[in-house]
Amino acid sequence: MDRAPTGLRCRTLPDKNITTGRTQEPHYNLKHQHVARAHPPRRAGAQVSNAPLATSQRFNAVSGSPTLIVDSKAKALRAAGENIVSFGAGEPDFPTPSHIVEAAVEACRDPRMQKYGPTAGLPELRANIAEKTRRDSGFQVAPEQVLVTNGGKQAVFAALAALVENGDEVLVPTPYWSTYPEATKMLGGIVRLVTCREDTGFRLTVDDLDAAFTTRTKALVLASPSNPTGAVYTREQIQAIGRWALEHDVWIITDEIYEHLVYGDATFHSIPVEVPEMAQRTIVVNGVAKTHSMTGWRVGWLLAPIPLAPQFEHYQSHVTSHVSHVAQRAANAAVSGNLEEFGRMHRAFAQRRQAIHRSLAQMPGIECELPSGAFYIFPSIQGLMGRRLYGTPITSTLQLAEMVLDNAKVAFVPGEAFGAPGYARFSYALADDALAEGMERLAKFLNAGLE
Structure with a gap:
């Protein structure tokens, strides 16, 4: 009988026992083989190790995206029934133009687009x-x-x-x-x-x-x-x-x-x-x-x-x-x-830029320049630091952002997220009525509570 080539292992198939007719598993020599064994089921009440997982320093050093964290919290509060106005994520409120969506629909039906x-x-x-x-x-x-x-x-x-x-x-x-x-x-x-x-x-x-x-x-x-x-x-x-x-x-x-x-x-x-x-x-x-x-x-x-x-x-x-x-x-x-659809969005952003700047510039303790680009405004709120808001001393923009979200139901991103404590980022890529509502809430909250 021919032998299997040297270095190759052949799996032995189960044999039939001639006497009983039952299938019997072959005997393997496990002396030099590593066999993965299933762990026995954990007994009821058995203790689970509290040892920390050995993950890398690089992995552990990564911080979450602050803008997405703020946006996620705002969306979670909305899902729970809260009426939140979010100036958090830099995301246009307009739908993707229809001709772009239609191109995607056609791609879904193209078998070539379903492969690598x-x-x-x-x-x-x-x-x-x-x-x-x-x-x-x-x-x-x-x-x-x-x-x-x-x-x-x-x-x-x-x-x-x-x-x-x-x-x-x-x-x-x-x-x-x-x-x-x-x-x-x-x-x-x-x-x-x-x-x-x-x-x-x-x-x-x-x-x-x-x-x-x-x-x-x-x-x-x-x-x-x-x-x-x-x-x-x-x-x-x-x-x-x-x-x-x-x-x-x-x-x-x-x-x-x-x-x-x-x-x-x-x-x-x-x-x-x-x-x-x-x-x-x-x-x-x-x-x-x-x-x-x-x-x-x-x-x-x-x-x-x-x-x-x-x-x-x-x-x-x-x-x-x-x-x-x-x-x-x-x-x-x-x-x-072409950029025709974008032109309509740009005109809306330009108007909102002016509106949010006017609103913030009139609020106590806030100073801001009119931005030249993107759809963010980055006011200084250092004039609020050390003052009391509803009896609580304001010590950071992070703290202020939490107070505003919890009480006025308005979300913005504190400057600490961008390496700039004492400042705040407001995105004006949201609907006109939402922007106006959010600015009104923030103004009322600050005017009523500042001491």
Whole structure:
């Protein structure tokens, strides 16, 4: 009889006992084999170990998204029957335009969209993102430089993953969007916060960068327009920051998700356009969430320098495979179309920006500048610190936010969430009547209770 090749184990099938006719299990030599054994059932009343789970320091160091925490609490209170007005999440109140939704419906019926696809994104979407970028910012990229991601957050994480080694420093201007420092920490980088002062309109300066720079500085994360402040950098400021990065051999991750949300005389400017020499040291992050009211569709992208593009595709192949085809088809309808629907949203945001600024500026202890971009206003409430509200001393914006939510049923995000205690972020991406109601409640609460 032939023997099985050396090194291979053949499973022995159960034999029939000739005498009894019953199947009997074969005898195995378990001396050198590891066998997974089922644990016996726990006896009633048996003690469960209280030993802490051995999870990694990086995992344990991550904090939850403060904006989503506030938004979740507001939604939970609504679900419990409370009438909550939330200025928390940066999410347009408009529905996704119908032609985008219809593109997704058609994709659901397309059998090709029900299978695996290209890791970096559907070819037509990558090509249209490249064209949309040329149209909107003037930055020329090839479709091969586009990596389609599950929202802007994944794009930020992937960009940092490409650049950050253990111990590398990432410059993060404050006030910041909370994902920038959290993603840096998750990847083993060191967050170096760079304070942007209110007297500069919360805009980073070259002097600020010089003071923060060390030999370990690897990258700068820059957002214009900014979340949470609504600050928009001028062309000259963008050029100065780009030249500084070029001279200091520092990468820039530029978050352009709010590129179209500028008001008045403010204009959007892109680093690699204003300083073309930085194109090979800049990773652009963007997405459809804000411009097209598609926050829940989770489609973003990054634009990588050509040498990095193939490696980004390798990276994504192990992280997500690719973004949902249905969402990609919807995003393709968004970026390949015109901005007519967005124009209507922009006009509404511009009016709400004025309305919320007027309301907050009249409230006691609150000071705020009119923001130039995004859909946030970032007032100082330092005038309330130390005062009593309904007999309770106000010691932080975090405490004040809790009091306002519990009593006035109005939600906003305290400045601590953005590295800026003493300030607060209010999103005005909510319906006009809700905005007016929320401002009225807040004013009444403060006017009646302040001592």
